[in-house]
């Protein structure tokens with residue numbers, strides 16, 4: 001089993017991590033090295049992401065890459081990184097963690113969205129502020145964690161869309177495991193108006209959020225409430241201004257670490 005570690009500059013680590021998680025949705029081990037942060041992935045030779053893809057994901061933040069052979073207890077180590085995440089009344093856990101009533105269970109191996117990333121946690125926190133009900137769309141649903149949480153909280157019907165077929169399959173499977181009704185569909189948000197509902201959540205990075213704002217919503221129906229996340233704190237004003245063009249006004253801004261999320265409506 002190989003442990004492949006990328007060391008990145010601390011000041012650019014959050015952005016590098018977001019890009020890495022698109023390649024390694026199951027999650028990465030994080031080690032604090034002072035002015036650098038190490039992100040490690042485990043896998044059998046041939047199962048790891050390609051080096052050029054990892055280098056591209058880490059971008060200018062990359063300092064070095066190191067590979068080491070590790071013992072075959074890697075699966076247990078990998079599992080240990082995925083602990084339950086609690087946001088208010090919501091608890092998101094991997095299948096192997098201790099169960100509690102009402103948990104959202106997400107298998108981290110499948111697509112982005114264990115619930116652990118700040119951008120997802122910010123969305124969950126903003127969702128908990130709302131009065132659940134009516135239809136709901138999750139743009140860039142990844143594992144389906146936000147769509148499933150929304151269904152648990154009382155929104156219906158719930159639709160999750162993603163351009164990655166693995167994410168669509170993971171959302172369907174995770175919805176089944178959680179016993180909630182979530183429709184999942186493959187949609188590329190580039191170049192076409194976004195599916196819409198009275199409540200929409202979009203945890204996407206800045207460029208795609210700006211593109212969604214440019215393309216607008218299907219049939220010109222803007223959401224009553226739109227939660228956007230996946231933006232850095234200093235990108236929040238720009239993204240808020242882009243959606244203001246649709247008459248969506250900022251109602252709340254939340255931040256964790258370098259990340260921010262907005263409730264617009």
Ligand SMILES: C[S@@+](CC[C@H](N)C(=O)[O-])C[C@H]1O[C@@H](n2cnc3c(N)ncnc32)[C@H](O)[C@@H]1O
Pocket residue numbers: 111112113114115119120123138139140141142143144145146161162163164167187188189190203204205208230
């Ligand atoms: C940051 S992840 C969010 C996943 C999940 N909603 C969460 O909050 O944990 C962003 C998701 O957007 C999807 N995505 C990226 N580009 C897309 C596009 N052009 N159209 C649709 N989905 C896209 C990715 O596949 C990924 O699953």
